[in-house]
Amino acid sequence: MAPIKVRSKVKDVAKQANVSVATVSRSFNNPDAVREDVRNRVLAIARKLGYSPNPAAKALRMQRTHIVGAVVPTLDYAIYARMLNSFQETMSAAGYMVFVLAVGFDNSKLYEPVRQLVDRGAEGLLIVGRIEDAPLLKFLEERRIPTVLTYSYLPDGPFPAIGFDNYAAARQLAEFLIRLGHRHMVMISGPTRGNDGQQSRAQAFVDAASEAGIIKNCHVIERSYSLNEGAAAMRWIHSEYPATTAVMCASDVLAFGVLSECKKLKLDVPRQMTVSGFDNQDFSALTEPPLTTIDVPAGEMGVRSGEALLSAMSAHRGIASVRLDTNLIVRASTSNAPEK
């Protein structure tokens, strides 16, 4: 086994270079203040010793950790993972490390995890969705923690938000379905508790149906995100609301489940049943038939959230909220000729 080698400290470098620790520190942090030959000697020795400043000592002294926290429902979901991937890259490039915390979908109990992040040194936060937790809001405001919300576009809140308009996107889709002639529709929502995105989508569906005068034939049911839940929901819809000609799913994953169940039920999509998703996961183009869905710009969301957080942390605060475009992706899983 290799001989043990301890982490070297300013003192070690100073000793070998025959200078004070102050000079070592300056060679790194304020190089112009050090005579060139001295600085080069110091730097060379530091490299030789594999020196790098102790981050805890540095953080304590500078009152800066260069750590941010990211709070997401889960990583096990393409849209969040992709968002986080580009967020992390953006923060890394700017010299920040990111703590990741997966906390589930209900934002009404975010206080503890966020508190933990801040207590552990996070200087800034990225949070998916709206903050629905009064103590948390108070905490973040009192402590002036730079915070950026993402996923939802929330222009009126106390924090900058980089996201898209869930209501408008879902409404666009619902109206599209109505325009196609559908009069009996079911929306399969994701978990709505503490989840403003899902709430907005369900509301958009209800509003569109109401305005079209078909709300009495339309229903919203709530399921968790999984293929099986989607499939089971479709089975249930088929028996409880047999007049249904369109199922609008709040996520592609649910829609994938619905599609597979339609196959089992021998329901022809889109001729007998129109199905739509939300997210535009890669697969949605490959289902049989390809899934109609909403394109959510996850990668862009991550990058821009990172930029917004960086800017919020550099004391300018008050970044205007940014609304990202979503696109309705119309594919063969919708039909303009509902037959029932």
Place this chain on the structure above:
Amino acid sequence: MAPIKVRSKVKDVAKQANVSVATVSRSFNNPDAVREDVRNRVLAIARKLGYSPNPAAKALRMQRTHIVGAVVPTLDYAIYARMLNSFQETMSAAGYMVFVLAVGFDNSKLYEPVRQLVDRGAEGLLIVGRIEDAPLLKFLEERRIPTVLTYSYLPDGPFPAIGFDNYAAARQLAEFLIRLGHRHMVMISGPTRGNDGQQSRAQAFVDAASEAGIIKNCHVIERSYSLNEGAAAMRWIHSEYPATTAVMCASDVLAFGVLSECKKLKLDVPRQMTVSGFDNQDFSALTEPPLTTIDVPAGEMGVRSGEALLSAMSAHRGIASVRLDTNLIVRASTSNAPEK
């Protein structure tokens, strides 16, 4: 806006409680050493002030950061995201925070990112795949950084590894295809550079084909992971190796692309073309036809890697490497009657 509230310190709590900072500290860290009524008073005041110890100061004093680093190729890939999700939950439950770094697929240039993680305070590391970087290996060994490798099962290396046997899994699949009667096969590998998992899979394919005496009719091509690359590869195979009856993909994503291209080429799967994947992504059961694939236990991998790292950090080191089971999932995308 809420009145600003600064983070309170031991000193603030001590003053209000009329005790020394030592007593405050002990009330948290060694409660039995403090008289009950005093301790309760201290704790109550600490709670009221929202006190929590400064992590940098604590880390500096204790020489413990309670931070670990996780190095993954990307989060934007279901298998790594899922693994990381459960790893993070496991570490969180044990009081650790995790720094995440997405570094791409080539493990031969891991030194810089890993170094960064350690320099930033990571006490332990989770790394996806084998370490193919001599300076990094030397660094980790000299500094005695507890490290766990995951994804690949590497029983002979210097670090514990929690993963599966890529060679055995791929070989099992290749032999299965040969047993079905295929004699002209192509493997679409992922990027092999600095990626022992992909190397093993390709080698397994070659070995199986060689032993079956059909290697002259079999080919390995390398593509990056994406639907489009898979589709383009299939197009290429169709024109360059028209005798091919089976395409073995090193990932489900590639296979999804292949499947969709087969549809465009009017190649009936599985009658004219057998297709297999690797990963068992949820979606693989829903393709048309369902994809034959290898089930990789990503969630379990994350949990057990976390446990292994915890155990390595608690100074016992030397956790035996753990080999996780993979399962060959046989579905309708394979046929036992190749017609060409």
Place this chain on the structure above:
DNA sequence: CTGAAAGCGCTTACAG
């Protein structure tokens, strides 16, 4: 341009 010294906020041996 350089160094000695203070201090960031903790924890813990030591003394009482």
Place this chain on the structure above:
DNA sequence: CTGAAAGCGCTTACAG
């Protein structure tokens, strides 16, 4: 059971 003091490893105002 409690407190005064040292020290973790840095950076930077201050003095020279």
